[in-house]
Amino acid sequence: MTRQITFSQAINEAMAVSMREDQDVILLGEDVAGGAAVDHLRDEEAWGGVMGVTKGLVQEFGRDRVIDTPIAEAGYVGAAVTAAATGMRPIAELMFNDFIGSCLDEVMNQGAKLRYMFGGKAKVPLTIRTMHGAGFRAAAQHSQSLYSFFTHIPGIKVVIPSTPYDAKGLLLQSIFDDDLVVFFEDKTLYTMKGEVPEGSYRIPFGKADIKRSGEDVTIVAIGKMVHTAMKAAGELSKNGVEAEIIDPRTLSPLDEDTILTSVEKTGRLVVVDEANPRCSAATDIAALVADKGFDYLDAPVKLVTAPHTPVPFAPSLEDIYLPTPEKIMKAVQEMTGSELVI
């Protein structure tokens, strides 16, 4: 069997590989090394990020390239924008995507627009890695999935991997991409294991992955929801309904062709997204199909998303906040009219 490592290790490896390949790659963030200027602390004892994702990088690359920052997101994310524009290839870690409130200007008005405003005379090869996702009991300010926010803004590329393999290949692509990329890491996936090749490989942006093929319904699922949708597809199959599962992997750029081709085949679309439903990736994909694939549809498009509420803390509420295989099956049942055993 080929090598199995976790989602977290895959991300760590992508950073290590890129830093070996290119001296200009640096990493900045809060406690990405950990324990800066603590005399007695050996590098191997350092935190390596709150979740340990960057552990070991300071040992190999030193504190000049793995830089602990003050709690000053506007400061270091803004600095990373122009470090990128002036010759470095930084990775800035925004611990939780919820903290974008502390540095939105630097991302939205500076990083994203620099190239366009300068008439193409600058580039911003910056990757912002950030954690997202509910289900961790982390409550309203540490659990959001804000990728649609960034997808809305021209000049930003948006990446959401769902497997360790994709995480490594997409992060390498992000780091060596010449545009500003926001790379989302679902905190509940960090311990997930999967096959990951050693060394360097890149997965191109704008190429969706068809996780499962089927004739009856297309399910586009984002991030962790790919796994939820796969579970639903297994159950649906027992009921004679074959779902095609598509993981877009990047929301900007979006692989419109793969989605439209699939809907042309199946005639039905369900979008599964754990983010809030208004002005979301889910509504965006639904609008794409309504706009360019209306004639393919045999039934109205269905969305399975979180409700329009913040993420609740109580486990009993957070569990019903998230989409589940049952909710997906119910949506499919409604549109196929089939009698499923749920």
Next chain:
Amino acid sequence: MSQTQTNQAAVSKKEAEWMFQKMLEIRHFEDRVHEIFGTGILPGFVHLYAGEEAIAVGLCTHLNDQDYITSTHRGHGHCIAKGCDLDGMMAEIYGRATGLCKGKGGSMHIADVEKGMLGANGIVGGGFPLAVGAGLTHKLKKTGGVAVCFFGDGANNHGTFHEGINMAAIWKLPVIFVAENNGFAEATPFHYASSCKSIADRAIGYDIPGEKVDGKDVIAVREAAKRAVERARNGEGPTLIECVTYRNYGHFEGDAQTYKGEEKVKHLNDLDAIKKFYTYLTGQGIMTEEELDKMDEEVRSAVDRAVEFAEKSPHPLPEQLLEDVYVSYKTDGGAAS
């Protein structure tokens, strides 16, 4: 900036009882949460205040329910000192319907607006402008109330520190900014992340008083706080107080704390805030050992009762998911329903 020594100004027995009791409540509450978290039944992130009791208590002894405080991710101590109910707090940490926020906020968002507690906060630096807004209300409504902003040494490098203090200063708002300098922000030392010898020194930049005190000495905190609260109530504007302290536990539960050094042993023993106050109270003849020990027993039982209350409490009902988003209507289930 001035260094304040322990000031022997008399503490009445009544106030001493209140302060000691609140410090014990915080300590035993946090020690219990630590213990329970270790068993794996508590959801989410928990940041404990044990070790830093003297700060919240030394400040809140001057406050009443109409005064506001803003807090941090390490908020349990602020809640207790501001009079939040232990049962409701524990139930919140358990995510139960009887929690102070109906289980919807959790440890990092415990709040009780009736008590003037404007919420623990998941966003570092979030409290500065929030305290300014509460201070603005007090000023415009001429309530005579104040707002206290508790924040960490890590937060003192966030942009909101500058924006918040500067505004409070130009508008002479009744706000007290209280730095809890426990030496670390997560695993990052204060001296690495901050280009200043002392947070109190930063007051110079805003032309307001800045004071540095021993944050393990509740009497010293109380004295500095008294000056600041009086100044605020008199309409003279904000003060910055830096309280030097140490946290007994890790940044969050589960932290191996490899960045801490030898100093941690001293902090758990000789330098302990509660021991210090105990010695002071008995030494000054304000309270007897028997009285203090009895109080300790009572507080332990109160914390036991809070745990029992939380564990017996119901989970929130599904329909509560959709409540409290807006005042004027209940959000529908959206696409998930």
